Amino acid sequence: MAPSSMTVTSRFHDSVTRNALRSYLAEFISTFFFVILVVGSGMASRKLMPDASLNPTSLVVSAIANAFALSSVLYIAWDISGGHVNPALTFAMAVGGHISVPTALFYWVAQLIASVMACLVLRVIVVGMHVPTYTIAEEMTGFGASVLEGILTFVLVYTVYAARDPRRGALSSTGTLAVGLIVGAGVLAAGPFSGGSLNPACAFGSAAIAGSFRNQAVYWVGPLIGATVAGLLYDNVVFPPQPSDSIRGVEIGV
16 A cells, blocks of 8 residues: 555544544534524524614624633533634644544534534524524625635634643633633624624534525635634744644544
């Protein structure tokens, strides 16, 4: 067998070990929790405020739900799977060499299925209400919305890299709170314009259950590029690691 074939086979084998399967399950559970809390808060806002799209209170509710939910799921999953909960972060980790491509693909499958399942549960148990989807404001073009989502995902992923950098000490509750707060701030900034997804899985799950994938590329292209630039910039320019350094937790399951 050629060396390249042996490498690919080895990487795939490492992606189906017992620890790897645990990490995929952790990603599924964490993403499920995150999506059901975020999308559920949007449905709750519409229930309490029929004109939620015109009420700034609903934006604050969404931001708080995103902040609390992401902080919590990151805290419970980071030591098992790295607590990605976001295909954009997983993509950046794969490009940066922190996880293998097969592992990243399994992460994506777990995240997307979890998101769809969470939105399906909400659709079934909340009778008479549609699952809300992320939409672009009339003042925005698809390109502009994608750029906005990409910039804010850049900020989110850069914060995640900084929070879990071992040179700053072990990831603490303060670090998870910082990540949650930055995503909450991102929702406040982008909510009225692009919906403030910052997470392709969240946008995909709600769109799948709603049966409409209009403008779905906006929530993938921008975030994937933004996350990748953030990861490469942190790793290679701002805080290049020493040979003995590694980012704790992100290589679990490799």
